[in-house]
Amino acid sequence: MAPRLPRPRLAQFLHHWRRALALLLLCALVALLLSVDALFAALHQLLAQAAPYIGAHPLAGRVVFVALSGLSAMLAFFSSAVLVPMAVYSxxxxxxxxxxxxxxxxxxxxxxxxxxxxxxxxxxxxxxxRLADFYLRRLPAQVDFPTALLFQVAMPSELPGYLFGLLRVPFRLYLAVLALVEAPFAAGTVLLGESLIRRQGGWMLVLAVLGLGTSLLAVHRLHRRLRAGGGEED
Known part of the structure; x- marks a missing residue:
């Protein structure tokens, strides 16, 4: 019989799986909607209408996009992903x-x-x-680079910055991890936006599965590392 997970850790695994499944279903729904000619035409009409306004204010448009992207990295309920297709188009x-x-x-x-x-x-x-408290109790007092890297990949983007600040993780370590992890995720998000514009629903699902699979694998490796270091509590 396989060993049973401690209840708090099992709850967190289920949390991450539910989140991944919800995002995957959302991508599948968007891919399905792309197959509707009227909706796809309306999307391109919206992008075409917005492009002249963005082109008329190139600096302001970029500043607003960066600011909204920063906000999405701080707030769980806000995402800049909806702006990416328009940005790619422009x-x-x-x-x-x-x-x-x-x-x-x-x-x-x-x-x-x-x-x-x-x-x-x-x-x-x-x-x-609950998620923050779970990891605050389990992360080591001195977070090293591999642990920080796994945590950044595994967690929702808004969580690591807050927790690493609370734990007084050296800012240069956090910034290095953040820059390293977010570069491929930014590229993947842009490819998702482009696949939306080009009506490539299958490619969109492949990218979503790759990104979510990477995060779930990082969750698994993170928990193993915390448990091996004595950071896991039953």
């Missing part, structure tokens, strides 16, 4: 990926500062309290 893949990456770095730095200087009461109002 600025291309490379420009959008760079702006998205810069926005996520900015948001992560602000989340870190919030955790470090404003403390736990503020953080508990911005992230799921």
């Amino acid at each position: 600025w291309g893949r490379a420009g959008t990926a760079l702006l998205l990456w810069l926005g996520w770095l900015l948001g992560g730095a602000c989340a870190y500062a919030t955790g470090r200087y404003l403390g736990r009461p503020m953080v508990r109002g911005l992230v799921p309290a």
Whole structure:
């Protein structure tokens, strides 16, 4: 018989699986909607109508996009992903990926500062309290690079900055991990946006499965590492 997981850890595994399944179902729904000619035509009409306004304000448009991307890295209920197709349509893949990456770095730095200087009461109002408490009890006092890297890949993007700030993880370590992890995720998000524009529903699902599979694998490796280091509590 396979060993049973401790209840708190099992609850967290289920949380991550439910989140991954919900995101995958959302991508499947979007892919299905892309097959409706009227909806796909309406999407392109919307993008075509927005492009002249964005082109008329190139600097302001980019600043707003970076700011909203940063906000999405701090708040669980807000996502900049809905803006990515419009950004790709206006600025291309490379420009959008760079702006998205810069926005996520900015948001992560602000989340870190919030955790470090404003403390736990503020953080508990911005992230799921149960999830934050679970990992605050299990992360080691001195977070090393491999643990920080796994945590950044495994968790929702808004969580690591707040918790690493609370734990006083060196900012240069967090920033290095953040920059390394968010670069491929930014590229993947841009490819998802482009697949939406090009009506490539199958490619969209492949990218979603790859991204979510990577995160779930990181969750598994993270828990094994925490348990091996004595950080897991039953």
